[in-house]
Amino acid sequence: MKLPSVILINRSYFPNLAFSYNYSTKVQKPPPPPQNEKQRKMREEFWKREAELESKVDYAKLSKEEKEIHLAHRTAVEDYHFTYDDPETGLKVITRLRHFLKGTCCGNACRHCVYDHENVDRERREKRTFNTAFWIDKEEDEDLEGWA
Numbered sequence: 001m002k003l004p005s006v007i008l009i010n011r012s013y014f015p016n017l018a019f020s021y022n023y024s025t026k027v028q029k030p031p032p033p034p035q036n037e038k039q040r041k042m043r044e045e046f047w048k049r050e051a052e053l054e055s056k057v058d059y060a061k062l063s064k065e066e067k068e069i070h071l072a073h074r075t076a077v078e079d080y081h082f083t084y085d086d087p088e089t090g091l092k093v094i095t096r097l098r099h100f101l102k103g104t105c106c107g108n109a110c111r112h113c114v115y116d117h118e119n120v121d122r123e124r125r126e127k128r129t130f131n132t133a134f135w136i137d138k139e140e141d142e143d144l145e146g147w148a
Contacts, residue, residue, distance in 0.1 A: 031080060046100050049114070050077065053096070058132040070133045073112060111135050 034040035054074075059067060068087040073095055076084035082098035085091070096112040099105075105115035109124050111134045117125045129138045 042101070046097060049100065050096065053114075056132060061132050066131060066133065066136070069111075073134065109135065 034043055057070065062070065065088060072084045072087050073093070077095050077097050080097065081095060082101075083092045083094055086093050093111055096114050099110060099112055099114045105113055105117060105119040107119035107121070109117055109120045109128055113120075113135060117128060117135065120128075127138055128135050130136075
């Protein structure tokens with residue numbers, strides 16, 4: 001799945017754009033205005049961090065399914081949504097926006113944790129890896145399974 005380059009030029013890099021564009025529904029709408037100064041500052045900090053994270057995504061390392069997840073997540077974040085539907089399972093997944101607003105890691109080894117899984121127990125954390133876009137379970141070496 002080749003992602004259009006226009007996705008890379010959106011509010012992630014230009015937080016003051018006057019509109020939001022949902023790539024799945026092709027609907028353009030203005031973002032909700034900040035309700036106060038604190039919210040404005042938090043949004044500014046979030047979009048700064050989001051741009052940094054997005055600049056590090058290596059599409060060459062992502063599978064087709066992971067690219068679809070990344071696009072679904074990105075679309076949700078650009079529309080200020082706290083969740084999106086996983087493209088494969090249909091389950092609700094919490095976005096980086098919601099994790100950022102929580103302020104701390106919840107300890108559940110979430111896919112889009114922005115706190116480096118700091119509150120996840122060590123055993124579970126060691127079974128996860130960051131694929132340049134989000135957290136995934138490490139692949140087990142099937143050849144060595146049962147030999148330990």
